[in-house]
Every structure is written in structure tokens, then in C-alpha cells.
Amino acid sequence: MKHRLLTIGIVGIALIGVAWARPSFATWSSTHCHGGSHLVSALKRVDARDYASVAVHEGYEWGGGCWNNDNRDDTPGAPDSGGEGPDCSGLVFKTWELRPEYGGEGFRWYANLTDVHGPYSAASFHSATPGLPFRDLAAKSRYATTYMDAFASLGHVGMIWSNAIPSQGGDYIVEAYNDANGTQVNVEDYRADTAYRAVRRKDWTPDCAPRCPVGGLVPRTVVLG
């Protein structure tokens, strides 16, 4: 009897334990993504790029917006599962510190472990309408764009990573690409692709602020004699 009671007790505890430990559809993001956010008054491109650099080498998740900083995809081969990483528009949303309400002006900083995607799709960036905190640029030439501007198609969006130009042309682009390739800096030819438009976030604060030279920032040329 004593042995039977002990067995029942162990089985009971095990069953309770199993029920307790059951993930109940816990996902990577629901487990790890508990970051915060706060309003900020301004954003520089250099700060935006630094923010995006944390996402580089992390995963990709359609509709996602949460990543850590371990330079690996924590949910490889598990698409659409609440896994790690932003999708393309989620990366732009957080990097540009857009407000979570559609069309909201101003800036909100989000921790990388804040699981937020924002209300904009790639198509929203591609076909920016008046009243949004970003706008389509009239031209895509290198004179018209600078780093942290974006190229958007109806299905994808990525940001210019550097004004440096690869020898074979194209641009360095930071982008949440797809589940297999994750979030990376790639050399892309979006500028030349008719499907893509150039897009700019409104209201950047110049990188040189608060000590910008009169007349604005001019390229600094250092002569090596």
C-alpha cells in the first residue's frame, strides 16, 4: 500500500510537472522579447545605423521585430513561428524610430528585444502617401540619396548602409532578407531596379549637430602628400 501510494504520488507530481512546464504555445519572441521603448526628440543617421548594426547577423521573422545580439539566428529553419529577427519593414520601422500609430510623427526608440513591427509594410514605404513620416524621393541617383535612406519595392525594403560604393556598382544595403539568409549587409542593385523607389525618413537631425558648420556639412578631403 505504501509502495502504491508512493507510485501514485510520483506519477501525480510528474503529471503536474508536465502540465506546469508545458510551453502553451510559447514562442522564442514571447519568451525573450520584453524590451521597452520611449519617446525621443531627435534621430541622427549615425545613431540609426548603429542601432541597425545590432540586428546584423541575426535572424529573420515575417512580421517580427525582436532580436538579440549574439550574431546567430536563434530560430533557424523555423519560419513564421514567432522566431528571432525582424522582417524587412520591421527593421526599417525600428531603425527609423517610427511611432507605432500609423502616420504618427516624431520618434520612439525601441529596445532590440522589444517585439514590435509597426504598421508599415514594404508597400507602405514604396508608395509613401502624404502625411506619413517618410516620403518617396524624386530621384534615385547617388546625389539624391545618402546612408540610412531606403530602397523599397512592393515586397521588400532595405536601407543604404554606407555611402561607399562597391567597385562593381550597387550599394551596401542592410536588410532583413528572408528566413534562410536572415538580417545582413549585402551588396544590392536596388538603385537600378525599376521595382524600387528611394524613400527617406523625415526630420533627421544632421550628424554634425549641435556643432554643424555654417552652410552645412561638406565632405572632408584629406590630402596624402
Added chain:
Amino acid sequence: MIAAGAVVATGVATFWGVTGAQAGQPAPTPGDRLQIFYTAPVLARSGERVLVPVDAMCSTVRGTPCRALVTMRAADGLGPARATSVWASPGLRFDLSAAASQVVTDGAASSFVRFSIEARGAGGRASLPPAGSPLRFYVARSIPPVSVASLPFAHVRRGRTVLSLPWGSGPARAGIALGGGDLPAGPSSFDVDRSGRIFLLDTKQSRLGVFAAGRLVRSTPLPVAPRSDVALSPDGTAFVLARALDGRFDVTPVGPSGDAQSVLAAGVGIPGAIRAVGGSAYVHVFPLDAWLPVAGTQVRVDPGDASVVGEPLPGGRQLLSVVRGRRVRLGTVDDGRVRDAVELVFGRALGELALAAPDRSGGYLAIVHVWRDGPRPADAFQAVQVDGRRIVSTFLLPSRAYTSGSPQTAFRIGPDGGLYQMLTSADGVRVVRYRIGGER
């Protein structure tokens, strides 16, 4: 306090003596918090201004931007290096015109400038190149400009389809990944062998398939991610380039009988194209913007040369190519000298140079993405065959693609001399062969 952009120091230096960095030091690990991007000159004309924009990205372990001290070292030919250091700032660029102007002397038609870039800050230290001999750009006394006609975008050449596969799975189909909001990913690259067989890198089906007369005749299982590349060597070995998410990339040789061999660690960075020269493989790596030999293949480089600026060619030659504005410069480095340099001047804006190759007569074939902005945007690839100062032929090729991919993985010149292009649509993938020549 020294203002950003102010020159901190300048003077004579050895390439690595100032910093203590040595050839053979380990490459930067992925995730390093200091990165250098720059615009490589590659091929300059004697007497012209040579500006090298440098973008140093520095962030602390806390993830906040930090200042970086950038040092540029340059030397004309094999002469002593001069160095200057400056705090990084937006729009920073170094003027290497003086070094470039001194190299073509004593009647020489061409020479080169060696240079290296280093950055230091709270984010650590980074340098280009990370190890080995300095980078180079070449200076030629003469780079004759040749105007390239702007063709109507609607006039794309029609080729002959040599392989057509609908999307799906199985031997007679090509894999496509269409998950959620992902960019559709189809076969990422292909190449053509002496027999006209198509080697198709089907990443969705994790295979390197060999197709003859439109049918799968061999398949090698290869679990590689999209954006991989493949290049065939003359002996039939296929070199498959794959990139890991952590920034490393590797190369898997697949022997002529289809056996996948040991994976070769090839480097760190953003891999561009892979090319095979004899039994050796080279990868174009960014932001180094140079070609790295793949250790473990039959590479032949000079001791200490960790990279070469031009695409390696048979016989130790290199193909120089660079896109700047509406111009494409091409040249061949042979025994350290630039030969057959030419500058293609387009009337349209340019995207990527999808392919460049020398021909047997000292000319080149170049395929460039041309585009037009404005109310009626359009784009296409323009093939240009140039011989000396004369355009032999030029024609347009379609640019529309259903799946994502790099232009540099979409074109190949077959051993038969034909030009091949991989095209994708909502129906599937096709490999199309074009004859080269005609139309101007």
C-alpha cells in the same frame, strides 16, 4: 579636443610598422564593432584626381556610436609609404592623387599605388586589408574613352532557351521558397560546362543539379542558403560558395563525378562572386573589395598576397573592372602592368557590372545594368563588346526577375563562347543562350 575631420598626424610610415599589425594576423571576427567601408579606385588615369571615400563605423559594447581614428597609408609603386591619420566624419575622403601622379614615370605606361586603411576606436581596431600585402589600385597613362549608345529599353534581345523548369520539387522542377513575406528565392546561380550542360544551384531543393538537353542527369546534395554562387573549373570541378549568417563564408568543391568534397573555410565578409581559374577558386569579398584565394584549392599567389584587386585570370593575369558614375573602366594586369585599358562611357545611369570578361583579341565583353529614373522608369542589362577603341556590338538583355538574386550570379559565358542568362518568372526558371555580336 581634436575636431572630427582634423588631421591628427601625417608622415612617412611602413605599411604595418606603425600599428604593429602583421601579415598573418587573424581576420576580424564577425560582430566586431568597428568596420571600414571604402570606395576602391581600382583603375585610375594618370594625372586625374584620385579620391577614396572612407566610412568608418564605430560603436561601443553598449551599442552607442564612438569616434574612430582613421589612418590611410599609401605608397607609389614599391616606394616608401606615407601615412595620415584623421578622425572619422561623414563625407571623409582621402586624396591619393599625389601618390598616383608619381607612379607613371620614366615612360612607363602604367604602375600601381599600394594602400591600406586602418581604424581605431572604442569599438576596437579594423584594417583593410586585415592582413598580408597592402591593397592596390592601378594607374594607366592611357585609358581611352569609348561612347556606348543608349538603346531603347524595349529592344531586348531574344535568346534561345536551353533549360526551362517550372517551379516545384523533383528532378524536372526548380525549387522556390515563398514563405510569408520573404523575398521569393529560386535557384541562386548556375554555370555551363564544355558539353553545354547546365549546373543549376537549386538551394530550395538543396542540390547542385546537372542538366543536359533539359533533363537532370546528375544531382549532388548540397544544403546551402539562397544567395550562394557556383563556378566551374575547366576540369569539371564545381566550386560552390555559401555564406553563413554569422558573416563567414565557405566553399564546397564538387568533383567532376559529382562528389561533394570537404567544405573549405574561405573568409569573413560579404561574399560577391566566385570564379574558378584552373583548379583554383577566388571569391570577391566586400568591403575589402578584392579577390581572396580559397585556401585548399590550387591557388597561386605571391607570398604575402592575401588578396588581389582584379579578378584572377589564367596565366597570372587579372581583370580590372570598376563602375563609377556613368563609366565603366576595364583593363588587364599582366606582369604588374596594365594593358588594354578602356573606359566605356554610357549615356544612362549604371547599376551593377553583372559580368566582365576579356576576349581573345585584347577586347572585353561587359554586361552592365542600365536604368532610367523619372516618370517612365526602366531598366535592362546592356551587353557591350569592345575592341580597343571600337564598340564591336551592343545589345540589351532583360532584367526582370521574379526571384531575388544578384546580377553577378545571373550571367555566364560558356566555354562555347555563348552568353548565358538565368531568368525567372512566376512560372519557373529558364537559362537562355544569346549569340554575342550584331547590332552595332
